[in-house]
Amino acid sequence: MKLSGGLRTKFLLLMAAALMVMLLMMALMLKREEQMQGDVVDVTRDAMQGVVSNSLNRRGEGMVNQLAESLTNPLYYFDLDAIGELTAAALRQPDARYVLVYDVAGTIIHDGSEEIPSYGKRMDDEFASEVTASTTMLTLFNDHVMDVSMPIMIGEERLGGVRMGFDLEVAKGFQERAVTEMRQRLGVLGHRQLIWVGLVTGSLVLIGIVLLWLIQHWLVRPIRQLADSARQIEAGRFELDLPTSRRRDEIGELLRAFSRMSESVARHDRDIRRMAYTDALTGLSNRLAFREALDEQLLQMRGDGQQLALLFADIDDFKRVNDTLGHDAGDDVLVQCSARIRDAISRHAGDNALLARFGGDEFVILVQASSRDARDVREIATGLAEALVETLGEPMLVHERQVFLGTSIGITMFPEDASTAASLMKNGDIAMYQAKVAGKNCYRFYSRAMDLAVERRVNLEHELRGAWERGELSLVYQPVYRLSDRVMVGAEALLRWNHPKHGQVAPSVFIDVAEQSGLIEVLGPKVLHTACTDAVRWQQLHPGSEPLSVAVNVSPRQLRSGGELADVVAACLRETGLEPGRLHLELTETAVIGDEAHVSDELARLRATGVKVLLDDFGTGFSGLSHLRRVPVDGVKIDRSFIADILRDPDDLALTSAIIAMAHSLGITVIAEGVEKAGQYALLRERGCDQAQGYWLGHPMPGNEFLALLQQ
Template structure:
């Protein structure tokens, strides 16, 4: 095999020359004298190594124990100056490579330096896990290092610990120097005894020097340069400058490959950082980048008299865009919203604000102001929130359609509301939720009372879980009468919660909690099944009478569940044996009109099973009567707010009459809610209303009392 003119060939050539010279020298040397010298040196080296190792260990352990005792009080009172003084003194030892003081969790408190660059970082070297877990003096070794650690205790309480790393190379250097001195003495003795071997020894030394020089030039220096570059890369400095090598051997190829690798790592690091800190859809900062920026701002301005405002903005009803137009349209809407928010911030806050997207439809804005410069952060935040609400309330064009959304904004202030990043973000989220509760498309400042409201709501949600199984939830039934002959034709099933401590909880309270938490998706099928079973009992008690219908309310969340609602209804009808035409499902007008296309498809599927669909609270959603032509329903229930004043308000009477006439023209049944007076009943019958319910006709009663009405 032909060797190229590379490192391998050079090394083989040098070794061949050295071998020839060595054979010539060995032929004239006294083998016994050389062996004796080597044995003496070996025994001496081993003895010195043992003594040096034991000595260094005892010195290191004594030093660490003494240092641990000295650090107890400074660490207990967290006196960084005293800790730094002690650790710096220890670090001045010739063979001390590092001195670390750490807390009970393994986080570095001091490293002996003035700036303490490693403060707060968790120890992650090869010895760290054993050091953190150890409760006593611990000595560990590696090839180059002796690590001695000891916990710092006050009584049984562990405050932390101290570590000292001793450089074994120092001890080895001492041994090497001692051995070299002994070798020199032995060589001198041998030279006096064997003067004729001096020339040969000189030749060996000269040859060794030449070999070392060649190795240093061809191998050691390039490798050391690569090692230094590798340490820079390990420290995160990927763009290292390596000299261009013209060598055509293996080391030259390695250096050029290393340079290419460094450039590639730097490029990938920039890409990874951009992906890690940037939202891929909008190009804004993401949650991680925002949190780091917030922590940095708080650290910088703490105690400086500056103020911050955190604005949590959530796009209202954004899920409807994804559900109706698809996720591509949703992404387009988010991009437009982020652009509007960014432009609004530039106009009202300029460079004093940072914008980030937290994911989904949540955006967070950090605004800072300095009272010393006459800036009021509350006023700035309020003006910005007003502008954002107005801007995001404007229609957005996507896929040639106008989308009307809005935004709910929660605002919290530093240092008035909280002093930590976690608390500020929690408060902003709470305030944003209160803006949602207040009707959306508005903003709310955080207040202490919000915490109590959220806590009450969380407790209510927790207690609502399992309330049906515990028997706290039950159904009551309000009769529905036909106006023409005042005959009962059915009943509406209404859910009630008898709390063991608070008594009767208003449906408007716990139904909203169930909607927001998703519990309605569990309670809805349970209520539906119970109502269907009860309706079957009604027919069994009066088999020859006109069948009574049962009306069950369905939430907008259940309507959005798609085919799941259709399947739940079909299962209930099959399992209970209730005829489909006797089941009436009531949906609010706002839930249906808010997503008309999807609702129309769902209602059509429900009606195909034979059930009846009623539009509840009709007239409160500000929708035109023309919507009745596009939404397949069997009946509408006029909201009680119109019925309450039909005897004295001509406008309510006219609107009620118009609803009845329009519905009848479309073949839709009309049911009036909230009939509480005989005059209302008579007027509704006169205007042609089909059915009615209300306290004047019959209050909601438990199942057993309703059975008594049928008897």
């Protein structure tokens, strides 16, 4: 009993001291709260003033920019009625003081009123000279008005300009009303807080009285029981990390028992957490660890106005490494990628970034601004994304082979884009997908429009499945002519989709959907078979004429299908009876770059079947003419972007001539795309180009129209 009495005495003194400290702290908190209310009102007024000013500035510039674009044609044709309608609509804005449309000399053309009393007068206000001289959007302020002006241009010619004056008193009135309302609400909250403090204080006093009574009945005996239990479960390694105690009462025995167990539990807990929260391959945090850290970070930051940026990075074409070099090489690539990402983070984001591997080839980075860094989070995320695109785009040495990959990065912001971890992850994934759609090896920030784009893309993919069977997909043929005598030598087969609801869908849209979804592997053989069948029919209808070739585009996904493409081509030639030399397979230059060894082997298998291989869009991949020596192709198609300006741009003409000369030196046929003028045709023939196609020679046409062209 003496032992128990000692514990009770200590507990009584501790409770009394704790109660006194708590009451003192509550009094200080109430005093501090009163001071903070005043500080909050001052800080909020300053912050609101900046927000209102920035918002008015952005809105004013947006309105004036839109108004300037709308006024271009009316001002060009001096349509005062149209100008009046547009300026009157702008003048009806609640905070708009004036709207002026002026000519190059600063003479007023319209002021938004019906009578236009200022028509023909020179602007002579304090901003007039700067507005008239400015060639870009200009925002000026005085104590009462924000003046936003924008020149109106048509091409390189300036027609005049438009300016709007926004009443700053309206914004100030809104600000003062908001501050007054906030001060009232803070007062109400302060009264409520006082009530809660009283309730908490009373509750603490009541709890203390109850505990004082319970200590006599339930404290000493449970402590003895816990000490006995600790000895029994000591071999089970469950314990808290407590210091060794020299006390000789029940508390001391309990502390010593738990101290012995803590060492074992702590050791195993570290091992378990390391296995549960760490990626075994790269040593980075895994999905579970990242998600918990993100939830905790969002909980801490909610409502404090701070920002976070989440970067969702996916390695481009990583599957190709596993398929061609094996999974060991893929693991090596992931380790190298993680090291490069860590290095980029240390250089551009510092210690305030969390990196995790989500599995496969996906990495996620959480970035927040540091108090020592003057940049905001968006700027840090942009710099990091640019660095990742650059460093991951550099070649990697894997199993004594150079591998060229890249990364697509989606960036989403908290709290602008989402307020929950799940929404942030979804938005980052959507933005990453848009980076893939944009051509890979780039980054994109999330926007609300991306949700609609993803939904449209999913619907388009769903409708594309079965479109061939429903007869919505068909082939058109664009003739290819020999330049020396302007004789048709073949045609390029192009896939078109006539959607029953949306009409003609752009090939750049649905071909990309087919490529990303894998549908291209289903559509490709059907297109190939149909094109070969039509080419056989051309020859049957005109047996004495020169055999026409048919060119079919092959996607990068088909090219990297693990050798299946050559088998598909050989089977198609057998089934249709087309001579192999009349089938031309077109590959984009970018499909060849990056893994030339694998592509060269695949092209060699294709050429072994007798077909000819052409390199399409040549010059756009920045690969250099040296690739023609290492990749077995029969011809190159100069991209239309070079042909378009050969009559005006000496650089394009020189590059085109160099491609022709280099290809001919290697025994490679040269075909020009996008010939739309007679001058282009003549110049290409003069420079020795072999073949050409384009709207000047012939538009893409359905099969029956192409047959009619052959009969002519």
